[in-house]
Amino acid sequence: MNKLNNVIKRMSKVVALFMLALTSSCVSNKKIAYFQDIQTVNQAKLDNAVAFTEPQIQADDILSINIFTLNLQSGAVINQAAATPTLGGNTNASLAAQNTGFLVDKNGEVELSLIGKVKVAGLTTYQARELIREKAAEVYKQPNVQLRFANFKVSVLGEVNAPSAYTLPNEKVSILDALSLAGDLTIYGRRDNILIVRDNNGKKEFARLDLNSSDIFNSAFYYLKQNDVIYVEPNKRKVSASNSAQIQTIGVIASVVSVIVLAISSFK
Structure with missing residues (x-):
């Protein structure tokens, strides 16, 4: 009987782990709003934000x-x-x-x-x-x-509603302008880790921007240059949704294990 009780306990732990995996994949991302610290930011900090500098003409423009x-x-x-x-x-x-x-x-x-x-x-x-x-x-x-x-172009990829390459009518374009053209981020886009890839005279430069923070206004990458690439990473919810088939399999296994546990318990 003790062995049976130990088996039941172990199987119950397995079920609990499966259920934990299922529920953790459904946790919503609370960091949705942009510039969450804007109410507490010192105005002087915003006044000293990086100023726009005109882009320079390069070969192949x-x-x-x-x-x-x-x-x-x-x-x-x-x-x-x-x-x-x-x-x-x-x-x-x-x-x-x-x-x-x-x-x-x-x-x-x-x-x-x-x-x-x-x-x-x-x-x-x-x-x-x-x-x-x-x-x-x-x-x-x-x-x-x-x-x-005539070719001031930026590319917006990843978790946005309209990913594409956009040719812009002017050269003063911010990261927010580009994301607006792309229809804003989807609910699955990571707002705290926007990647920008820039070609500077043949050398690649990279930057990560956090839309949840007002520090974005102080970044040298807030204003875009021609041919910049913006990539919005998927958050954990999107990754979980992409593995929906695996999650369904886990649910079926958990259900089967639960039935087995109940069946064994009935013989006590």
Whole structure:
């Protein structure tokens, strides 16, 4: 009888462990709200947040450049129609927008008709615009230059509602802007460990941002650069949901073990 009681106790522990595994997989993630410490943050800390710095033009960037002159026909010689950036994902229109413009070659130069090659790598769009305006003034009278990125793209992957690559209409884009375009995080996304991958002159840089904390505003990665990749990891609930078949199997086994325990108990 003692042996039987020991068997029953051991099997009861097994059932308890199985049930614990099941219930632990269903624990909800309470860290849902963003910036949970915002009420207690010193305003001076927010006032000293990292300021936006204009991104620099790099090789393989595509620039939309338009030069307007008093003689419209003269300006049309070097202008290339700028496509309107698409806020969607990898649509044909989005790809067309990325392929329209002047490619910055490996030497960091763009080649413009009548003006020639202009080195723009390492410059901001404002600096490049002024440089091209000065060179255009040698050929045209009172030229007006418009220049912007035609391929300012960020990619948002993982647990968001609309993962995709997004071509943006301006270069002042924050991590929050990008996540908004992607439809925000799903309920399964980890808000405390957002990964950003950045290509800085051929070298990869990585950063982890916590949306639950206001410290995000002090990060050098709060404002994005062209070609940044944002990855939202799944939380434990998503991992558990992905293993639903395994969880169901555990439930069946636990039920069978429970029946066996009850059957053995009835013979006491």
